[in-house]
Amino acid sequence: MAKKIGEFAVYVQDGEGAVHGFLPGQVVPAWAAKQMGDHCFAQEGGEGSADEPVDEPPAPPVDPGDAEDPADPDEEPAGPPPRHGAGSGEPAWRKYAEDNGVDVDGISKRDDIIAAVADAGVPVE
Incomplete structure (x- = not known):
C-alpha cells in the first residue's frame, strides 16, 4: 500500500547520498518509506490521508553544494x-x-x- 507523508515535510538520503524531500500528502517510494517511522505518515482518514489526491510532483534532490555558493x-x-x-x-x-x-x-x-x-x-x- 502506498504511503503518504503526514503533516510535516520529511527529508531522507538515498543510497547515492542525494537528499530527497517529501512534502505533506506526497506518496513516498518504498526505498524512502523504509527509512521513515510511522510518525512520518498520514493517519487513515486524517489530514493528508492516502484517500486524498496529490497534485504536486516529488521534490527534486537537494544538492548541498548549491546552498554554499549560489x-x-x-x-x-x-x-x-x-x-x-x-x-x-x-x-x-x-x-x-x-x-x-x-x-x-x-x-x-x-x-x-x-x-x-x-x-x-x-x-x-
Missing part, C-alpha cells in the same frame, strides 16, 4: 558599491575588492580600499 562561477563580478548611503561601508568595498582580485589585506579604511581598487584599474564609479 553565485555562478562564470558570472562577472557586480559593479562597485555606492560611495554614499546604504551599502557604501568598508565591508562592501572590501568584498568588491576581493571579488575583483585586489589584495586589501592590511587596509582598514574604506577610502583607502577604494583607492587601492582604483589603482588596480578596477572601476570605482
Whole structure:
C-alpha cells in the first residue's frame, strides 16, 4: 500500500547520498518509506490521508553544494558599491575588492580600499 507523508515535510538520503524531500500528502517510494517511522505518515482518514489526491510532483534532490555558493562561477563580478548611503561601508568595498582580485589585506579604511581598487584599474564609479 502506498504511503503518504503526514503533516510535516520529511527529508531522507538515498543510497547515492542525494537528499530527497517529501512534502505533506506526497506518496513516498518504498526505498524512502523504509527509512521513515510511522510518525512520518498520514493517519487513515486524517489530514493528508492516502484517500486524498496529490497534485504536486516529488521534490527534486537537494544538492548541498548549491546552498554554499549560489553565485555562478562564470558570472562577472557586480559593479562597485555606492560611495554614499546604504551599502557604501568598508565591508562592501572590501568584498568588491576581493571579488575583483585586489589584495586589501592590511587596509582598514574604506577610502583607502577604494583607492587601492582604483589603482588596480578596477572601476570605482
